[in-house]
Amino acid sequence: GENVEQHPSTLSVQEGDSAVIKCTYSDSASNYFPWYKQELGKRPQLIIDIRSNVGEKKDQRIAVTLNKTAKHFSLHITETQPEDSAVYFCAASIGGGSQGNLIFGKGTKLSVKP
Amino acid sequence: NAGVTQTPKFQVLKTGQSMTLQCAQDMNHEYMSWYRQDPGMGLRLIHYSVGAGITDQGEVPNGYNVSRSTTEDFPLRLLSAAPSQTSVYFCASSSPGQGNYGYTFGSGTRLTVV
Numbered sequence: 074g075e076n077v078e079q080h081p082s083t084l085s086v087q088e089g090d091s092a093v094i095k096c097t098y099s100d101s102a103s104n105y106f107p108w109y110k111q112e113l114g115k116r117p118q119l120i121i122d123i124r125s126n127v128g129e130k131k132d133q134r135i136a137v138t139l140n141k142t143a144k145h146f147s148l149h150i151t152e153t154q155p156e157d158s159a160v161y162f163c164a165a166s167i168g169g170g171s172q173g174n175l176i177f178g179k180g181t182k183l184s185v186k187p
Numbered sequence: 188n189a190g191v192t193q194t195p196k197f198q199v200l201k202t203g204q205s206m207t208l209q210c211a212q213d214m215n216h217e218y219m220s221w222y223r224q225d226p227g228m229g230l231r232l233i234h235y236s237v238g239a240g241i242t243d244q245g246e247v248p249n250g251y252n253v254s255r256s257t258t259e260d261f262p263l264r265l266l267s268a269a270p271s272q273t274s275v276y277f278c279a280s281s282s283p284g285q286g287n288y289g290y291t292f293g294s295g296t297r298l299t300v301v
Binding site (some may be wrong): 074078079082105107109115117118119122141163166172173174176177179180183 | 196220227229232237281290291292293
């Protein structure tokens with residue numbers, strides 16, 4: 074079945090450094106790729122997403138890149154701050170996305186040390 | 188606009204008991220789903236619905252039932268609770284028919300089965 078692999082599972086950086094989380098997906102029909110941030114004890118929150126017709130998208134300190142040929146996408150966080158510490162999940166739509174289902178990676182726990 | 192509302196927030200069940208987790212959304216989203224979140228496993232799809240009267244199974248449906256009698260409500264029923272169902276459950280909704288593929292999550296239900 075469809076699968077999303079996410080790496081690394083844990084990531085520790087110094088405040089001010091950049092962080093990169095990578096995901097690969099198996100369904101070549103996937104066309105929507107969101108990223109979620111989940112703080113301890115809270116619900117996942119959508120922080121950025123990208124569609125398959127776009128190669129890169131930025132929103133202030135976060136950016137997402139997509140390589141459809143290689144079937145991988147990445148989250149980039151620049152100038153990290155302690156409040157960026159959380160678990161980050163990538164996801165990919167199953168098929169073209171019209172049905173609504175997303176398949177999630179297993180998450181990356183990001184720790185930003187002050 | 189309350190978004191996605193889940194109740195209860197916490198629940199302890201004895202093995203063999205049944206219960207219903209409630210989920211309601213006020214955004215007129217046609218798509219609703221239930222995920223369970225276990226440590227190191229990410230978010231796994233239990234059941235989903237693409238509209239009132241329509242439900243389907245996800246990746247881990249065994250032991251759970253759902254119904255969708257209205258657009259707003261999507262309850263999840265545990266038929267006979269087992270310790271393996273100890274998890275955090277999230278309800279999510281979206282509107283792919285309107286081009287809104289990103290999920291809005293409820294605040295979660297932490298369920299313990301003893």
